[in-house]
Amino acid sequence: MGLNNMSASPSDSPLSPLERLQLLVPGFRGYKIKDLIRQDDFLVRQAIVQSLEEAARLLEEQAAEKAMEDPLSAAVQEYERLLSELRSLTLDIKSAPMGDSGMHDRFKLFPEDLEKIVQYDLGLVNAARAILDGARARREPAALIGMIRELRNRFNERSKLLIPGPLR
Numbered sequence: 001m002g003l004n005n006m007s008a009s010p011s012d013s014p015l016s017p018l019e020r021l022q023l024l025v026p027g028f029r030g031y032k033i034k035d036l037i038r039q040d041d042f043l044v045r046q047a048i049v050q051s052l053e054e055a056a057r058l059l060e061e062q063a064a065e066k067a068m069e070d071p072l073s074a075a076v077q078e079y080e081r082l083l084s085e086l087r088s089l090t091l092d093i094k095s096a097p098m099g100d101s102g103m104h105d106r107f108k109l110f111p112e113d114l115e116k117i118v119q120y121d122l123g124l125v126n127a128a129r130a131i132l133d134g135a136r137a138r139r140e141p142a143a144l145i146g147m148i149r150e151l152r153n154r155f156n157e158r159s160k161l162l163i164p165g166p167l168r
Helices: 017-024 034-069 074-095 111-136 141-161
Strands: none
Touching: 017 111, 034 074, 034 111, 034 141, 074 141, 111 141
16 A cells, blocks of 8 residues: 555545544544644654554564675665665654644644544554555565655645644
8 A cells, every 4th residue: 555545535444534543543532632632643653653663673674684695785775775764754753843832822723624634644654554564565675665755755744734824
């Protein structure tokens, strides 16, 4: 599953995107409670990070196998590039500012904004899981790098949604 299909169509599940995200991210409340926006944001990012860290672990094992076969092969270099991109993205997601960065005291996040955030979150969690599935399936490093870059772009877009409209 690529990132082009980050949010499943309504026919794929009888559940709403919010309900699906609540199933994928234990403790997620859907940004419904003003004071818990940062906590929900943290839970979503933690779910993404867990999938990416597990993918990195699997890819490190695969890189080690390639290095044992031929330490100077181009495949080893590809895995190193892949792991570098994956680690960088994981770090960026971990260190991103929390939730709405305290702006909800001055600006209101409207339900349509929260709905967009939930859609992005569901897509991001699914994309991180797709990267993990790709690592498990031993997909080519180039394909996984493309998925990682798409996830980074979508995460950056999603971060903008947490900034109130007048400041975007």
